[in-house]
Amino acid sequence: VLEPLGPDATLLLIDLQQAIDDPSWAAAGPRNNPEAEHTVLRLLERWRSTGRPIVHIRHDSREPASSYRPGQPGNAFKPGLAPRGEETVIAKRAGSAFVGTALDTLLRTRRGPVVVAGVITNNSVESTVRAAGDLRYRVLLVEDGCFTFARRDRSGHLRTAQEVHDLSLANLDGEYCTVVTAAEILRAAEPVA
Amino acid sequence: VLEPLGPDATLLLIDLQQAIDDPSWAAAGPRNNPEAEHTVLRLLERWRSTGRPIVHIRHDSREPASSYRPGQPGNAFKPGLAPRGEETVIAKRAGSAFVGTALDTLLRTRRGPVVVAGVITNNSVESTVRAAGDLRYRVLLVEDGCFTFARRDRSGHLRTAQEVHDLSLANLDGEYCTVVTAAEILRAAEPVA
16 A cells, blocks of 8 residues: 655656647557546646645657657647646656756655656656656656557567556566556545645 | 777676576576677677777665675676776666766767667666667667566566567667667777777
8 A cells, every 4th residue: 555645745747748649659559548648637636636746847859850849739738737837847858857957956855756647658757767766766657647659679579558558667666666556646645734 | 780880989788797697587587688698798809809998887786685786796797797907897776877877977078879788678778778868878779788587567468588678679779779789789890990
């Protein structure tokens, strides 16, 4: 059972921008966790209603052809998941949200764990979780708040999105984070006294 | 075809210590690439004979039960792959060799690419390659100079070492590095004029 989350447990949302709906992402096969955005919204609502800190990571791609590039419509946050009011937005250009940003400086001021969700599981989410774990943060990775897409492995085998997702989580769990469900997080993130 | 490697192309060897032969690593199934140590030795010999820089990363685990812990016999480098003379040795305690070390400072002084091999593909090798790519190094990851072990994914499916290795490489290739073979590297690492 997950320990109760303190008032400074941070919700860290990775790259939840409209670009991820571009059909190019599903070229090798469809995404998994079609309810992930709804799941993340429930986490966001809980964080907002209990006054815990939220950090939105926005990927500003350097790649000329990327739908995540600033100026492209895809750079905007997904409908319903956009930052509000004083919520922190940090722009990144690398995979890990710690590279070239003030994220480490920000999180160092807090004692609570870092609760991570977003896209895609095996790229920016995984790089950010690996970096956070290496920096000795307590990281809780919400498995149903992330998703990815099918991909061919190095030997040419086509892996479904769920297979890619599941192996990424297995590589991370117990080494760089603890993998949890949104339901576990919601039970642990009760209103702060 | 890989471009010829300049005189300051660095060979970066990750965690090639005796600890990796501990039977606990193969609890879910055997490793892949049984020739990896021999392959790495051929790279080392070429780097030595052409005077290019070599960096050996040594994992000094913090975990009390780890065979990689300093003071344990497993902390020693593998026979035949130990550092010689003035070759650089960098101790790390995290997955990524960039965390808590001077590796970035060292590599910043060189223009050449970073050629990576070692263990295990989906843990310290992958974390180091992700970090190096995010820091904008040109990274060449030697697929037959790395290996890993079988593992159960998040849904309970048992994946062979080769499957784990192949999906890790697919996640990295083109995003954080270029995956290459040792034969390609040896062709590109001709004696420096």
